[in-house]
Amino acid sequence: MVEINNLVRSNVLTLQPYSSARSKFTGKDGTFLDANENPFGTLNRYPDPQQSELKKKLAQLKGVNTQNIFVGNGSDEVIDLAFRIFCNPGKDKALTFSPTYGMYNVSAAINNIELIEQPLNSAFQIDLPTLRPYFNDPSIKLMFICSPNNPTGNLIDRAAIDYILTNFKGIVIVDEAYIDFATDESLISMIDQYNNLIVSQTFSKAWGLAAARLGTAYADKEIINLYNKVKPPYNVSELNQKAANEALDKIKKYEENLAVILSERKRVEKALSNIKEVQKVYPSDANYILIEVQNADQLYTDLVNQNIITRNRNNQVKNCIRISIGTPEENNILINAIKNIK
Structure with a gap:
């Protein structure tokens, strides 16, 4: 097990999260005079800040507890918040495997984090012998693995991922944006085994909701609590939550x-x-x-x-x-x- 708190930025550990007007009231009916909303209209109320209905459906579909699910404004928010939670700007580092999804590099640059790009081998797989020395660098807090990988399209060898999760003492984010099109099962089943694993998925690809901007993360509840702590209070709109809920009803x-x-x-x-x-x-x-x-x-x-x-x-x-x-x-x-x- 990895000591998650030892990886978290000190300011995030002491952060008092914003308490939204609806965070303590979960009912749908009532006289709502708490959030300075316009009382007229159909989209006049703030959305559910915890996306409760959507998480219940995802929990049933994925076989996890709702406490293990984060819903974000696209997978890009899942990536960006990982840098904000775990990496001190100008000090800590992250690592990924090239060629891969370009937003890891962009998000690292925005957060002033050095991103080490370890080349994949000729079969577009992780070369473990050249990776092992990085396990001893305590400044590397995050490791991004895209599987199936973008742009090469191949799954990353499961044994290599398992080896990394066992030996790397930072956070491993496995980006499964395209897992629905693959023959292998998702790594979501491994979040109980590895508390440093975050599995990222999206509604943009197989679910056909790219315009709705909905990404999800599955991880140990300690990590999910950190995500919920730093996210904007209403990070997923009512329209987007509705689109995802309707899609899940049409399996x-x-x-x-x-x-x-x-x-x-x-x-x-x-x-x-x-x-x-x-x-x-x-x-x-x-x-x-x-x-x-x-x-x-x-x-x-x-x-x-x-x-x-x-x-x-x-x-x-x-x-x-x-x-x-x-x-x-x-x-x-x-x-x-x-x-x-x-």
Whole structure:
């Protein structure tokens, strides 16, 4: 077990959190004269600051207690608050594995935290021998592992993650934004085993709610209490909570859409692998694929000129483009466009 309080910034430990007007009243009916709200309208009341209904549904779906769930304004809030809770600006460090999701770097820079980027090996997996020396650096408070990884699309080896959780005495954040598209199970089941593990997920991908900006974190209740302590009082709007609750009530629709995406991913992978200009199609456990071509910059530009927007990842993985899986019609447009580009 890791002593969590030894990792927390001293000012966060002594922080007196803001007590919102609704934090002590959980009922829905009443004469509300406490929050200086406008008494007229349909969106005139502040939302539930603890997202209670949403957490109950997530707890049932994920098999955890509501005390182990944090709901944030997108996964980016989960990332940003981790820096605010555990890292002293200009002093502490964090570590991640490149290539990976760019917001780890951006959030570290905003919080004035040095981010060490440890390269993944040729199979886009963590190289444990080169990582081990960092376990002895007490200034490294956070470690970010994106699995399935963005932009490469692959799951990170579970044994490597287990080794890191056992030997690293800081906080390990496993970003599972794309786990719904993978064959492996989530690491949420491991939060009882490792009190230094935070599993981050999102409603943006498989649930189709990118516009709603809803991210979740699953962890030991000591860590969740810290998140709730430092978050803004009303960090998730009523509209967004409602959108997530409605989505969770339509599991069949979620499963149908997920099945289409997985089927289309397989079809697009096969189609692109048969195009001469595509030199490699990397295997994917996400809702996108990474392809290697002769000239990624040129292909990206050619596709843009046809109003097909992909993600040029040449700066991360040489001559590679990341392609999201769209509808069958969108995927046909993409495949035909790449076939016909000279």
